[in-house]
Amino acid sequence: MGYQPISTSEKPYSAATPSTNLEPGLNVFLRCPLPPVWTATSDTLRQFYQGNQVPQIRLFNPSPIYGNSGGGSVTNVTNVTGSSSSGGTTTTATLTISSTSVKTPPINAGSKFSGSFSLSKAFELLSITATSPCRIQMYGTALAQLSDASRALDVSPPAGTAQNIICDIVLDTAPYIWNFQNREGANGDNPVSSTIYLTVTNLDALTDVVTLSLSYIPIVS
Numbered sequence: 001m002g003y004q005p006i007s008t009s010e011k012p013y014s015a016a017t018p019s020t021n022l023e024p025g026l027n028v029f030l031r032c033p034l035p036p037v038w039t040a041t042s043d044t045l046r047q048f049y050q051g052n053q054v055p056q057i058r059l060f061n062p063s064p065i066y067g068n069s070g071g072g073s074v075t076n077v078t079n080v081t082g083s084s085s086s087g088g089t090t091t092t093a094t095l096t097i098s099s100t101s102v103k104t105p106p107i108n109a110g111s112k113f114s115g116s117f118s119l120s121k122a123f124e125l126l127s128i129t130a131t132s133p134c135r136i137q138m139y140g141t142a143l144a145q146l147s148d149a150s151r152a153l154d155v156s157p158p159a160g161t162a163q164n165i166i167c168d169i170v171l172d173t174a175p176y177i178w179n180f181q182n183r184e185g186a187n188g189d190n191p192v193s194s195t196i197y198l199t200v201t202n203l204d205a206l207t208d209v210v211t212l213s214l215s216y217i218p219i220v221s
Contacts, residue, residue, distance in 0.1 A: 095217050097126065102212045107202035114145060119196045122186040122220035125167065129213040130176040135201035136212065140164035140188030145197040153201070164188045166196070172203055184219070194221075
């Protein structure tokens with residue numbers, strides 16, 4: 001087959017030359033895979049070699065901070081509604097808590113009243129108080145109010161059908177008050193108006209005239 005014998009005294013390979021590459025391999029003592037920001041700690045010292053002189057992970061120098069007394073300055077701009085390009089005055093909107101009340105006609109037990117009232121084009125609700133047990137539904141359009149009219153109590157709207165539903169709350173335990181967190185509402189008509197559409201269901205055993213007191217912050221008047 002063409003094989004040739006060799007002397008057993010010959011080495012099948014030459015001795016390897018010692019490497020002069022001082023770059024380290026994987027540091028098995030590294031406990032955190034993230035590089036340090038810019039300061040050395042007892043944990044980051046494990047990431048050095050050659051007498052703690054050469055870092056295996058590059059350190060990031062802190063960004064210089066410019067300003068008076070060696071510190072930076074921060075300018076907060078809130079609710080700026082308009083300013084002149086020539087360096088004139090700046091108008092700042094002031095958000096204030098407002099309140100209004102809505103009184104329904106007499107509603108029979110288990111029946112509902114649907115109507116509308118004027119509030120704001122856009123607003124954030126803070127609280128609603130009622131004089132008797134009721135269900136309160138608010139909408140941005142009359143179409144949304146009509147489309148949602150058949151949804152039963154304590155039934156969530158089907159996925160993707162909550163268009164222009166501002167809120168749906170049930171006040172059945174005294175005191176009849178609900179405090180909102182992060183509940184914004186707006187009129188959805190075209191053109192936009194301050195009209196909000198309201199449906200109130202009487203949950204009492206008697207015929208009631210329900211008076212609602214709303215606390216809110218107007219965002220767009």
